[in-house]
Amino acid sequence: xxxxxxxxxxxxxxxxxxxxxxxxxxxxxxxxxxxxxxxxxxxxxxxxxxxxxxxxxxxxxxxxxxxxxxxxxxxxxxxxxxxxxxxxxxxxxxxxxxxxxxxxxxxxxxxxxxxxxxxxxxxxxxxxxxxxxxxxxxxxxxxxxxxxxxxxxxxxxxxxxxxxxxxxxxxxxxxxxxxxxxxxxxxxxxxxxxxxxxxxxxxxxxxxxxxxxxxxxxxxxxxxxxxxxxx
Amino acid sequence: xxxxxxxxxxxxxxxxxxxxxxxxxxxxxxxxxxxxxxxxxxxxxxxxxxxxxxxxxxxxxxxxxxxxxxxxxxxxxxxxxxxxxxxxxxxxxxxxxxxxxxxxxxxxxxxxxxxxxxxxxxxxxxxxxxxxxxxxxxxxxxxxxxxxxxxxxxxxxxxxxxxxxxxxxxxxxxxxxxxxxxxxxxxxxxxxxxxxxxxxxxxxxxxxxxxxxxxxxxxxxxxxxxxxxxxxxxxxxxxxxxxxxxxxxxxxxxxxxxxxxxxxxxxxxxxxxxxxxxxxxxxxxxxxxxxxxxx
Numbered sequence: 001x002x003x004x005x006x007x008x009x010x011x012x013x014x015x016x017x018x019x020x021x022x023x024x025x026x027x028x029x030x031x032x033x034x035x036x037x038x039x040x041x042x043x044x045x046x047x048x049x050x051x052x053x054x055x056x057x058x059x060x061x062x063x064x065x066x067x068x069x070x071x072x073x074x075x076x077x078x079x080x081x082x083x084x085x086x087x088x089x090x091x092x093x094x095x096x097x098x099x100x101x102x103x104x105x106x107x108x109x110x111x112x113x114x115x116x117x118x119x120x121x122x123x124x125x126x127x128x129x130x131x132x133x134x135x136x137x138x139x140x141x142x143x144x145x146x147x148x149x150x151x152x153x154x155x156x157x158x159x160x161x162x163x164x165x166x167x168x169x170x171x172x173x174x175x176x177x178x179x180x181x182x183x184x185x186x187x188x189x190x191x192x193x194x195x196x197x198x199x200x201x202x203x204x205x206x207x208x209x210x211x212x213x214x215x216x217x218x219x220x221x222x223x224x225x226x227x228x229x230x231x
Numbered sequence: 232x233x234x235x236x237x238x239x240x241x242x243x244x245x246x247x248x249x250x251x252x253x254x255x256x257x258x259x260x261x262x263x264x265x266x267x268x269x270x271x272x273x274x275x276x277x278x279x280x281x282x283x284x285x286x287x288x289x290x291x292x293x294x295x296x297x298x299x300x301x302x303x304x305x306x307x308x309x310x311x312x313x314x315x316x317x318x319x320x321x322x323x324x325x326x327x328x329x330x331x332x333x334x335x336x337x338x339x340x341x342x343x344x345x346x347x348x349x350x351x352x353x354x355x356x357x358x359x360x361x362x363x364x365x366x367x368x369x370x371x372x373x374x375x376x377x378x379x380x381x382x383x384x385x386x387x388x389x390x391x392x393x394x395x396x397x398x399x400x401x402x403x404x405x406x407x408x409x410x411x412x413x414x415x416x417x418x419x420x421x422x423x424x425x426x427x428x429x430x431x432x433x434x435x436x437x438x439x440x441x442x443x444x445x446x447x448x449x450x451x452x453x454x455x456x457x458x459x460x461x462x463x464x465x466x467x468x469x470x471x472x473x474x475x476x477x478x479x480x481x482x483x484x485x486x487x488x489x490x491x492x493x494x495x496x497x498x499x500x501x502x503x504x505x506x507x508x509x510x511x512x513x514x515x516x517x518x519x520x521x522x523x524x525x526x
Contacts, residue, residue: 078439
């Protein structure tokens with residue numbers, strides 16, 4: 001469960017990236033966060049995993065109140081979340097298997113647990129044959145699937161994806177969406193920031209549109225026309 | 232911490248040390264120079280301290296008795312000595328006893344002087360109530376009959392204490408400055424390591440690794456840097472101290488003052504240097520981590 005109550009985020013340069021935003025995302029939902037670049041999508045997403053802290057207001061993610069969270073408590077929050085980025089953020093000197101395993105090792109899972117889970121998530125994203133390859137031997141879509149595998153390896157209750165298809169061609173993007181759909185069907189909440197209108201219109205879900213730091217639309221089964229690009 | 236985690240941290244810290252090649256060498260050299268200076272300073276300071284302490288506790292006046300003084304005259308002298316203000320205790324030490332002491336301290340060569348060959352005098356060892364009293368007691372004792380001479384050690388103390396105090400103060404300040412520089416150099420070196428692994432740290436934070444988990448490999452790397460940097464200073468200080476001890480001990484042979492003996496002193500200073508190296512290394516890298524962990 002994610003809940004924003006009257007959330008304001010003002011950056012030191014006086015940019016108002018979040019202007020009294022309130023909303024609730026229930027468990028198991030699939031939500032698009034759309035809007036042009038600079039609208040405040042990224043800030044909205046980053047506050048969800050405590051990379052940015054609101055200037056005022058209340059943010060609740062599962063059992064955590066983020067606005068008064070201590071730095072030492074952040075790791076516990078992050079372990080309940082999976083996070084995927086536009087640029088994948090894989091470690092180039094580690095293999096596919098090691099990249100996924102890494103996320104489990106740093107939270108001190110036992111080697112047996114690590115192996116079992118990595119194999120399972122790599123199968124889920126369809127990369128069990130490529131586990132010994134290095135990231136630069138994979139296509140963009142495959143790299144993003146590794147990143148997704150890493151994000152869900154620890155069975156998060158919420159998957160946060162910031163422009164996961166931004167660097168991919170439409171066909172590959174559909175492949176990624178199919179995986180996110182599959183993850184969502186297993187009761188994981190998915191929050192995905194995008195300005196990829198064909199995705200939003202093809203895979204129908206709740207759409208939250210942000211402009212100038214405000215929610216200007218919150219619609220079940222919504223659509224999206226991106227005026228800033230033709231993607 | 233789980234064993235598998237500890238193992239991972241250790242491997243990672245060694246790998247990183249190797250990966251940074253010349254930067255690691257630079258950091259180790261910085262520690263080496265610092266610890267060498269600190270080691271030399273510390274050796275000097277601690278010995279000055281020791282000698283100062285020896286001098287401070289030297290509350291004895293040695294009243295040398297004229298040859299040919301009879302037993303009765305000695306008894307009379309003793310009672311007169313006891314009456315001087317500031318005198319706590321008067322102990323008799325025969326010339327034979329004095330010679331035995333010399334043999335005890337400086338070796339069997341002095342057995343040549345046994346019996347009539349003994350060049351030493353009978354002595355009253357006068358303990359004073361405080362180091363400052365030694366001067367007046369010695370002065371008074373010299374005026375008494377049957378007294379050949381009265382010698383004291385603590386008199387030079389006052390002036391010396393002033394010098395010692397300022398040496399200690401400056402030595403301490405200089406050591407602190409040096410250590411500060413070393414911490415700065417190490418933290419800069421480790422910062423470069425961290426920059427090359429910024430991506431990795433960002434990912435660790437995103438998947439929920441605790442700050443202490445992220446910090447450990449870097450702190451260990453800093454500790455190794457410090458420990459490696461301590462090796463050369465330890466060796467050099469040891470060698471130099473053995474040499475200096477040999478030279479200075481013969482120079483101090485005629486006094487009551489002694490340097491710290493190498494056997495006990497050196498392992499203390501070696502241990503201290505190693506610990507300082509490890510601590511400044513770990514501290515340096517720990518400090519440079521702060522920015523990346525948003526503490």
